[in-house]
Amino acid sequence: MNKIVAAVLAALLLLAGCGDGDTSPGAAADTDQPTPTATSTTEPASEGVVVDITIADGKVTPQGDRIDVKVGEPITLLVTSDEADEIHVHSDPEHTLDVVAGDSAKELTFTVDTPGQVAVESHHLHATIVQLVVTP
Amino acid sequence: MTVSLVLPAHGLGGSTDLPIPFLYAMVGASWALTISFAVLALAWKEPRFADPGEPVAPRARRPWIAVLGAVLSVWILGALFLGSNEQNGGQQAAYIFVWVGLVPLALLFGHVWRDLSPWRTIQSGVGRLTARPDGLIAYPERLGYWPAALGLLAFVWLELASPDPGSVTAMCWWVAIYIAVTLVGGIVFGPTWFDRADPFDVYSAVVARLSPFVEDGRFALHNPLRSLPSIPVHPGLVAVLAVLLGSTAYDSFSASQFWQSRSLSDWAHTATLVGFCVIVGVLFVGAAVATGGISAEQRRRLPGALAHSLVPIVVGYVFAHYLTYLLEKGQGALHALLDPFAHGWVGEPSIHYFLSTHTSTLAALKVGFVVAGHVLAVIAAHDKALVVLPRAHRLTGQLAMLVLMVVYTFTGLFLLFSV
Numbered sequence: 001m002n003k004i005v006a007a008v009l010a011a012l013l014l015l016a017g018c019g020d021g022d023t024s025p026g027a028a029a030d031t032d033q034p035t036p037t038a039t040s041t042t043e044p045a046s047e048g049v050v051v052d053i054t055i056a057d058g059k060v061t062p063q064g065d066r067i068d069v070k071v072g073e074p075i076t077l078l079v080t081s082d083e084a085d086e087i088h089v090h091s092d093p094e095h096t097l098d099v100v101a102g103d104s105a106k107e108l109t110f111t112v113d114t115p116g117q118v119a120v121e122s123h124h125l126h127a128t129i130v131q132l133v134v135t136p
Numbered sequence: 137m138t139v140s141l142v143l144p145a146h147g148l149g150g151s152t153d154l155p156i157p158f159l160y161a162m163v164g165a166s167w168a169l170t171i172s173f174a175v176l177a178l179a180w181k182e183p184r185f186a187d188p189g190e191p192v193a194p195r196a197r198r199p200w201i202a203v204l205g206a207v208l209s210v211w212i213l214g215a216l217f218l219g220s221n222e223q224n225g226g227q228q229a230a231y232i233f234v235w236v237g238l239v240p241l242a243l244l245f246g247h248v249w250r251d252l253s254p255w256r257t258i259q260s261g262v263g264r265l266t267a268r269p270d271g272l273i274a275y276p277e278r279l280g281y282w283p284a285a286l287g288l289l290a291f292v293w294l295e296l297a298s299p300d301p302g303s304v305t306a307m308c309w310w311v312a313i314y315i316a317v318t319l320v321g322g323i324v325f326g327p328t329w330f331d332r333a334d335p336f337d338v339y340s341a342v343v344a345r346l347s348p349f350v351e352d353g354r355f356a357l358h359n360p361l362r363s364l365p366s367i368p369v370h371p372g373l374v375a376v377l378a379v380l381l382g383s384t385a386y387d388s389f390s391a392s393q394f395w396q397s398r399s400l401s402d403w404a405h406t407a408t409l410v411g412f413c414v415i416v417g418v419l420f421v422g423a424a425v426a427t428g429g430i431s432a433e434q435r436r437r438l439p440g441a442l443a444h445s446l447v448p449i450v451v452g453y454v455f456a457h458y459l460t461y462l463l464e465k466g467q468g469a470l471h472a473l474l475d476p477f478a479h480g481w482v483g484e485p486s487i488h489y490f491l492s493t494h495t496s497t498l499a500a501l502k503v504g505f506v507v508a509g510h511v512l513a514v515i516a517a518h519d520k521a522l523v524v525l526p527r528a529h530r531l532t533g534q535l536a537m538l539v540l541m542v543v544y545t546f547t548g549l550f551l552l553f554s555v
Contacts, residue, residue, distance in 0.1 A: 063398075064394075064396030088149075115495050116153060116154055117154060131391075131396065133155075134151070134154075
């Protein structure tokens with residue numbers, strides 16, 4: 001019993017030790033996320049991240065991709081669609097982009113100020129377009 | 137408001153936690169594995185906790201808590217049914233304070249849900265008026281906890297897999313049906329209905345056995361491993377816990393890139409949610425009965441006898457998965473609840489993201505909860521196995537359960553790391 005209690009305490013201490021070290025912004029451990037599948041649709045713009053989104057024939061491209069961004073980094077969604085839709089950005093607070101059918105792209109620029117994951121969803125297609133992985 | 141109807145894929149919108157770093161998952165997994173086999177090899181050989189003793193008659197419901205419960209219920213239901221379809225305080229309260237808040241409430245204060253429950257209050261009033269305090273007919277024993285398991289499944293379906301999980305209207309319908317079923321069940325079958333069939337009451341009762349602070353309704357600091365085996369075993373207990381653990385895992389899994397990159401029907405989501413719960417339950421039953429040297433009747437009783445050991449795993453994973461949801465989204469929910477009709481009574485919400493902004497601390501907490509739950513579960517299962525397994529099979533008979541718990545924990549850590 002004592003051995004087990006000691007082992008449990010040791011485990012907790014070890015984890016707590018890990019936790020205190022690198023909480024400063026830009027901690028290396030946090031940015032090293034699992035297999036961030038690179039998306040061909042993301043191009044490094046002069047400032048911030050630009051996400052090209054195409055809705056055509058009832059499908060959205062990309063769908064489900066992860067995009068790494070930093071807290072406070074501007075994110076621009078460029079949406080071209082062949083049907084009316086609403087794009088929802090599930091950050092706190094949330095953002096909405098009304099999309100109309102047509103050739104010209106609709107644009108929405110925002111920042112996310114809290115670390116976390118923010119889903120960008122097509123309301124009509126019930127699909128997650130991209131998930132923003134927002135690190136400090 | 138033009139920014140209307142921002143409907144999320146889950147019950148409530150907003151951002152979710154970052155994945156935990158790989159190193160954290162690895163450290164957690166190593167500790168879980170090491171401690172598991174240390175328990176098996178080095179721990180005590182005679183049961184220490186598994187004799188719950190005589191069941192103590194539950195104390196009478198405390199009237200002041202019943203009044204508090206009635207006020208809170210009217211408030212939350214009023215906000216839900218009369219509030220707007222956006223930022224509905226009642227809906228947020230149901231998903232955050234009722235569904236997630238129930239767990240820390242039961243851990244800190246025991247099964248106070250029993251005192252808070254407005255449905256129990258109404259039933260006891262009706263029982264007094266009709267001079268039938270125990271209902272009209274006896275609760276059928278063979279139903280066990282199955283109605284509660286179905287109710288829990290219905291709730292997680294609404295939140296995670298229904299056609300429109302963010303819909304306030306859908307929740308109003310769900311709650312209306314729940315209230316009708318609960319009141320009719322309570323009046324017909326008496327208080328036993330709440331003990332076995334009310335999903336939230338049963339969830340709270342089960343978690344309360346893990347409370348180190350309250351035992352049998354009284355404040356008494358004690359080892360939770362001693363009170364945990366006293367969960368009353370009835371048919372469907374494993375199903376209740378399987379729904380809780382399976383649905384939390386599904387909630388993680390459904391946010392994975394693998395799942396999001398697919399366009400699937402509502403039926404596929406529903407089937408996958410049910411599949412997660414069924415797999416968790418079937419694996420548990422399989423691991424529980426995987427021993428030699430017992431009769432068929434004894435084997436049939438094993439899953440129920442060991443079911444309590446799942447509770448710490450459920451609680452650990454619920455905390456890991458929903459902690460920021462409770463403490464950060466909870467601030468928004470409280471604000472919406474204080475201003476249920478959006479009249480600006482309490483100003484603009486200011487939410488403190490004290491967990492999200494400390495990513496490493498949050499990751500360590502999450503791993504800590506999962507590993508702590510795992511360790512408690514392994515010890516609880518080991519201790520009970522010493523009672524229910526024949527002497528010759530005590531070590532080998534526990535092995536399947538130990539391996540399964542390691543599998544549950546590794547899966548939980550993998551989901552926290554990869555999603």
